[in-house]
Each structure stands twice: as structure tokens, then as C-alpha cells.
Amino acid sequence: MDRRSPFSYRCGACGRCCHNQVISLSPAELLSIARAAGIATSAARERYAARRGSLLRFRADGGCAALDGTRCSIHSGRPLACRLYPLGLERTPDGDRFIRLEPAQDSVGRYGVDGAVSDYLADQGVDSALELADRYRPLIAAMRERIETLVDFDEVEPREFWRRAVAEALREANYDANRLIDALFDPDGVGAACASIAATIAAHLSILHAMIAATNNPAELAVAAILLAVSLGYSPAEVASAR
Numbered sequence: 448m449d450r451r452s453p454f455s456y457r458c459g460a461c462g463r464c465c466h467n468q469v470i471s472l473s474p475a476e477l478l479s480i481a482r483a484a485g486i487a488t489s490a491a492r493e494r495y496a497a498r499r500g501s502l503l504r505f506r507a508d509g510g511c512a513a514l515d516g517t518r519c520s521i522h523s524g525r526p527l528a529c530r531l532y533p534l535g536l537e538r539t540p541d542g543d544r545f546i547r548l549e550p551a552q553d554s555v556g557r558y559g560v561d562g563a564v565s566d567y568l569a570d571q572g573v574d575s576a577l578e579l580a581d582r583y584r585p586l587i588a589a590m591r592e593r594i595e596t597l598v599d600f601d602e603v604e605p606r607e608f609w610r611r612a613v614a615e616a617l618r619e620a621n622y623d624a625n626r627l628i629d630a631l632f633d634p635d636g637v638g639a640a641c642a643s644i645a646a647t648i649a650a651h652l653s654i655l656h657a658m659i660a661a662t663n664n665p666a667e668l669a670v671a672a673i674l675l676a677v678s679l680g681y682s683p684a685e686v687a688s689a690r
């Protein structure tokens with residue numbers, strides 16, 4: 448589906464879709480969750496996220512960590528996937544494509560064709576959330592460029608280098624320490640907190656660019672670049688083609 452495709456959806460507020468999902472979080476989304484919850488980003492990461500901040504946390508009973516009964520307790524700062532639902536977004540270098548997802552079991556939501564995909568996206572604030580998330584995308588190219596200055600890929604096998612980075616980035620526990628990832632998912636912790644989300648992101652990006660320039664560990668950069676790409680909805684292969 449594209450933005451002009453017929454689509455509408457009436458949410459029944461049953462909370463069924465807030466169970467047993469895999470929802471990636473970008474740094475901007477984690478920041479939005481923290482602001483909606485009125486807590487610091489380190490606390491939001493602890494309370495609402497898994498995999499170093501890059502996945503929404505679900506409880507042992509299957510419910511999202513932010514679900515309060517059938518209500519989203521962080522609705523104003525909910526992640527992109529929750530804004531899009533029941534649409535899925537496929538991000539490719541050629542543009543974004545939308546997919547109609549199957550309803551959650553016993554969902555009382557109603558699908559229709561009373562509007563277009565673009566109307567639904569506007570109602571849910573998808574484009575502004577996407578725009579904030581994408582401000583982090585140039586960091587992938589910056590990390591990639593820094594790696595190129597540190598690694599001689601005539602000596603180091605590139606496929607093995609990136610294979611290790613992907614495996615480490617997608618590990619669910621027992622991670623290697625990575626200062627860049629810690630900083631990516633904790634803007635408040637690195638001193639970027641400002642009055643608005645947009646200003647915090649601007650300050651955060653400036654701090655992250657300085658950290659990237661000062662990092663001499665290529666593996667640390669590669670793992671952070673992969674995790675950032677995945678958190679933004681791109682495939683790990685995006686890092687290899689980053690410009």
C-alpha cells in the first residue's frame with residue numbers, strides 16, 4: 448500500500464494489540480516515551496525498554512510495560528509502531544511501503560476504507576514522529592566513515608567484521624560494554640536534556656557526533672551503527688551502504 452491507498456481503522460481501545468509484539472525503539476522514540484512518562488531517559492530505558500533501549504519491553508504476562516489495564520499510559524509519546532498500527536511500515540532505500548497487519552486475536556478494532564493511508568498517518572502523528580526518528584540516521588554514515596579511517600579492509604575481512612557486529616548488536620543479553628549505545632539511548636544521561644524534544648535531539652546529535660569522532664574502537668562503532676539502523680527500521684545492510 449502507498450499513502451493514497453484506501454484505508455481507515457477505528458480503535459476499540461480493547462488493548463489486545465498491546466500484547467506479545469516485537470517493537471523496535473529508536474533513540475527519539477525512547478526520548479518521547481520518557482517525556483510522556485515524566486521521567487529521565489535512563490529510567491524510561493529501565494522501565495519500558497529491552498535490548499539496551501532499542502526494543503519495547505513486554506511483561507511476562509505478554510502485556511506491554513506501558514499498558515495500564517487496557518489504556519496506554521504513555522499515549523502521547525507512544526512508539527511509531529503503535530501510531531502506525533494496524534499498518535506496518537517497510538523502509539527501503541527506494542521509499543516507504545505500508546502493509547495492512549492482521550488484527551490481534553479478539554481485537555474489537557474495525558478496518559474500513561473511509562479515508563486514505565495518508566489521513567490515518569496524519570491522525571496518528573506518524574510523520575512528525577518519523578521525522579524526529581530520522582534525524583539520527585546521518586549518524587550511521589558518520590560511524591561508517593569513522594570505521595573506514597580505523598580499519599584496513601584489505602587486512603580485515605569485511606564480511607566477518609560486519610557479521611560479528613550484527614550478532615553483537617542483536618544480542619538480547621550479556622552485551623559487551625558500548626559507550627556509544629549507552630549514549631544513543633540516554634540523551635538525558637549525556638547532558639542533552641532541553642526544554643523540547645526537538646532541542647534535546649539537536650543537542651544529543653551534537654554530543655554523539657563528537658563521541659563518534661573521538662572513538663577509536665571500530666567494533667564499538669560498528670555495533671552501535673547496526674543497532675541504530677535496526678532501531679530506525681532499516682536492515683543491518685543499510686549500514687554497509689550508508690553514505
Ligand code: SF4
Pocket residue numbers: 464465466511512513514515518519520521522525526529
Ligand atoms: S506503548 Fe502503548 S500503544 Fe504501544 S504497545 Fe505499549 S501500551 Fe500499547
